[in-house]
Amino acid sequence: MKLHNQYEVPTTSRVTVRNDGSDHIGGSIHFNVADVRSETLAGTDAGTYVAAFVKTVESYLNSDEWREEAAERTPCEFRPAGSEATGQQIITMADRSVTFDPRKNWDNQTIAKGEVLAGSVIFTEPTDTALIISHRVSILDHTLIAGFTEGALMQTVEKAMSDIMFTATGKIAKILSTAPSTEVFSEAKPTGKPAAIAEDLIDILTMHVNQTVGTSLADFVILIPVSLVPVFDRAAQRAGVEDIEALIGASVQPYTGTDYGLFLLPKMFTSLSYREGRNGDIWKVQATRNAGSQAWDIEIMARVDIVANGKVKVKLTADGLQTEAVAFPMITNVKLTA
Incomplete structure (x- = not known):
């Protein structure tokens, strides 16, 4: 972003006074309201700041660079407007017993646990809850009276992007914590120095790797x-x-908000499905003038589906003629208890 510097600051203030002989004296004061103050190269106009902020954020969030970074952070897809989230069919890598809601077979037997054989196909579906990412901030005119620079603006943008990422991941963690395909384990929270705690946590995660x-x-x-x-x-x-990823040997995404524990999301499954708008953009950034508060309201929005419901067919009868689709644990949630 480049700010224009075409204004020359006046050396004196100009005050006009009008006295018509009455008790009411009128007049006007002229002062500098330019976008940029030439003596400091600092912008002072709130409208200019907001326009630059919106353009910078919108350009980044709807760029190929952001999509590449998002795909590295979590398995995801970006789908055209009006289309449905893409489910996958993945072949299981190992035998596994699955516990599910009791079902009755033709022999009137109640079955609550079935064997998923290696080579069986797992189907994935979106969860019942989609996520609308919406962040709103008000930028008051008076906060910019002292001026701003390009560097200050970029720092604000970077902080906003970080907050959005952490908060959105926290919302995703909330949805995953109650998803049917999330398997929950409780482990004692490690204590001691950071190196010891981290080593114990890595051991805990390793012991809970879903081999399927x-x-x-x-x-x-x-x-x-x-x-x-x-x-x-x-x-x-x-x-x-x-960094952390080199230490753990896996991709890591922090989240803020309520502590739901640690989650292991399999990379071979698409976990997030971002919806594109009709213009092809995923993110919408809009600024609205709030005259009552003498401020600009900025809102950053996106919609994403959580594709985390895994299902697999298990046999309810020994001959395999009767099968039932049940929830399959794909995501591991490790909760740390005191």
Whole structure:
């Protein structure tokens, strides 16, 4: 973003006074209202700031760069307007017993547990709850009176992008915590120094790898509460590796809000399905003038479906003639208890 600097600051203020002999003296004061103050190259116009903010955010969120980064963070798809989220059919890699709501077979036997054989096909569907990502902020005119620079604007944009990412992931974690295909485990919360805590957490995650949809932590995206980020960061420093992902050996996405524990999302399944608008954009960024508050209201929005309901057919009779589609645990949720 480049700000125009075409205004020359006056050396004196100009005040006009009108006295018509009555007790009421009128007049006017002229002062600098330019977009840019030439002596500091700092913008002072709220409208200019908002326009630059909206353009910067909208250009990034609807760019190919953002889509590539989103796909690296979590398995996702970007689908055209009016289309449905894409379900997948993935062949299981290992035998596994699945517990489900009791079903009755033809012999009037109640079956609550069935064997899923290796080579069976898992079907995925969207959850009953879709997510509307909506973030709103008001920028008051008086907060920009002191001026702003390009660097200050970009810092604000980067912070906004980070907040949106963490908050949206927290909403996704909430949906996943109650999804039928999420398998929940409780483990004692490790204690001690950061390096020891991080090592114990990695061991816990490793022990809960779902072998039917992955063979190692590298096959998963791990969602972690943001409170654990400093712990893993410090452990990474102690271990002499670049970052958290290098330490764990898997893609990591922090989230804010309620602590729902740690999640292991299999990379081979699309977890998120972003809806494009009719213009091809996923994100909508709009600014509205709020005259009553002398401010600009900015809203950033997107819609995404959570494709996390896995289903698989299990046999209810020994001969395999009667089968039933039941929820299949694909996502692992490890809750840490004190």
